[in-house]
Amino acid sequence: MTTLDRRTVLATGTAGVTAAVVSAPALPGAASASPGSRAARVFAHGVASGDPLPHAVVIWTRVTPTSASRPGSGKGPQVAVRWEVAKDARFDNVVRRGVFRTGPGRDHTVKVDVGGLAPATWYHYRFVLDRSDGPVKSRVGRTRTAPAADSHPERLRLGFASCSNLPEGFFAAYRGLAARDDLHAIVHLGDYLYESGTKKVRAHKPDHEIVSLADYRQRHAQYKTDPHLQDAHAKFPWIVTWDDHEVTNDAYRNGAENHTGGTGEGGEGSYARRRARAHRAYDEWMPARLDGTAALGDGTRLYRRLRFGRLAELSMLDLRSYRDRQVETPGLDSSVDDPDRTITGKEQLRWLTDGLDNDRAQWKLIGNSVMFAPLKVAALPGDVVAAINTLSPLLPQDGAYANPDQWDGYTADRRTVLDHLQAQEVSDTVFLTGDIHSAWAIDVPVDAGTYPVSGTAAVEFVCTSVTSDNLKDVLGTPPRAAPNLAAEQAILAANQHIKYLNFDDHGFCVLDVTAERTQCDWFIIGSRTDRRAPVTWTKSFVTQSGSSTVQEVAAPVR
Known part of the structure; x- marks a missing residue:
């Protein structure tokens, strides 16, 4: 646990209180790719999700298909990026999947509004770029849909x-x-x-x-x-x-x-x-x-x-x-x-x-x-x-x-x-x-x-x-x-x-x-x-x- 340091004691006049920060269990595949690995080069900017609705959420990544495809460069090929959304971090239970085409016109970003999801549910998502030397997978992201509009969350x-x-x-x-x-x-x-x-x-x-x-x-x-x-x-x-x-x-x-x-x-x-x-x-x-x-x-x-x-x-x-x-x-x-x-x-x-x-x-x-x-x-x-x-x-x-x-x-x-x-x-x-x-x-x-x-x-x-x-x-x-x-x-x-x-x-x-x-x-x-x-x-x-x-x-x- 994390204890208060001196500046917090001075600010609050309280000692011995611990931070209410809960350490999260590691998610399979969720860690950042090892520096220098193919995944770290291809998915260098991580993954993200946002704007949760009861049945939909936006998922995002950016792919670097070639060394020339640097952000803002306007260079690089059009590529097809696969995406998957699952109820588990190992992707044994995939509920939604698709393919998104991206290229230099959108700076090789990928942004998908994934629908057909259940309300108030945790999901895991990832992206895959298929290359001649084999598929490259992004890290695994976690996201959650909003509760149903007429529900009463605790x-x-x-x-x-x-x-x-x-x-x-x-x-x-x-x-x-x-x-x-x-x-x-x-x-x-x-x-x-x-x-x-x-x-x-x-x-x-x-x-x-x-x-x-x-x-x-x-x-x-x-x-x-x-x-x-x-x-x-x-x-x-x-x-x-x-x-x-x-x-x-x-x-x-x-x-x-x-x-x-x-x-x-x-x-x-x-x-x-x-x-x-x-x-x-x-x-x-x-x-x-x-x-x-x-x-x-x-x-x-x-x-x-x-x-x-x-x-x-x-x-x-x-x-x-x-x-x-x-x-x-x-x-x-x-x-x-x-x-x-x-x-x-x-x-x-x-x-x-x-x-x-x-x-x-x-x-x-x-x-x-x-x-x-x-x-x-x-x-x-x-x-x-x-x-x-x-x-x-x-x-x-x-x-x-x-x-x-x-x-x-x-x-x-x-x-x-x-x-x-x-x-x-x-x-x-x-x-x-x-x-x-x-x-x-x-x-x-x-x-x-x-x-x-x-x-x-x-x-x-x-x-x-x-x-x-x-x-x-x-x-x-x-x-x-x-x-x-x-x-x-x-x-x-x-x-x-x-x-x-x-x-x-x-x-x-x-x-x-x-x-x-x-x-x-x-x-x-x-x-x-x-x-x-x-x-x-x-x-x-x-x-x-x-x-x-x-x-x-x-x-x-x-």
Whole structure:
């Protein structure tokens, strides 16, 4: 078992608690292929599955049929790849099989929407490339279908994570998720990869900011060679959305902060073309349905719902493709309240509110890439303000609040959601959020200015980053140093509805849903520069059914 290290004791004031990480039994054939083997060369990017429905799930791999068929190269032959889905890891009981043709036009990726499956069932899957020197088999992946729509599951358990910047550290958080054997799926809330060329712990490939389709394909390929990420993909189905870095920083509908138009020296061309390339590579390389299908070219709509019986429904949002440009003067620009400005787009907002209905499922889970709850900030020292703003533009120098990149920059859309929750008396709504490289547990207030008198409409759980810089990384301080604690305490003091904040650690969350309550457990890693960093539990908060409030509990779900 994994014991708490010093930084966890300091963060929680608790000693002697062990991590609730369940080691999974090895699956026959599930281990990564031996380095240098034929399987390691042909299926170098692992296997993955995603978007589980009661009778279907997407399975994915990438095949390298020749040495010239490198990701993004546009080279190599068309090949036929066999796939199999079985009820057992030895494939004695194969229930579905087929052949998928792939080639350089789709970067030799394979993406199959496998139907005809039974609800709430674990399956194993693999891919086979037949060659003149004999068949080459991929590692075995494991996946699970969703429960039947009208069923009443006892529980749903999801891992969730965000912000995995490869140059800034090793993916020990993914190793921690892959080591568990108690999850039904993993939810990734955005910034699965980063577009920059910055080198810290590891170097990005290609070693420059990505702009072309070949660039985006190579970057996806690099991330999927990470062994911890491969293991997490092979172990559970994933449910993903993008944030900004899958294209470029602070993206909005028709541009981005980190995009230079023009075709001259230093120019990056049309933003629309750049985004189309990024979305194309994402569609090729991720086990997700866009516009409801696994086929390429059907569109770029990523927002969608996944149902887990009558217990829960997960609405995954896309908060980049349809939003208006962020305001440029936080705390001073009244246009954040303009009803014509949107973070969701009108169609997605209508889709979201239509789905927030007590008759659909008990728990309404919302996969949300940027913080929904309001946030105001008291004055802090200038160096702390500057450091926090490298995580997300939270703090204007005068201490007044506005973060234009989050829902606070689009208050009319947030008010529409809150008004709907109130008017329809919608209960048990939980936002699952990433983006800001820190951990939060929040009561979502009806009116932040009069909370708690005005009541709450939902709760929000925010996961910290897998590796991306947090406050201590930016300040260069040790964990729980005075400036870090001062920032946390100032924010908590100015926002009574925020019950927990951790600016210092990297890791992941586990969400456990039952009819009675939903609990979020935060797990943190040791140093992100350590491939073998320990994984430990640090905090847990629960929301009881019907309460729309969070309370701290003493231990993670076991």
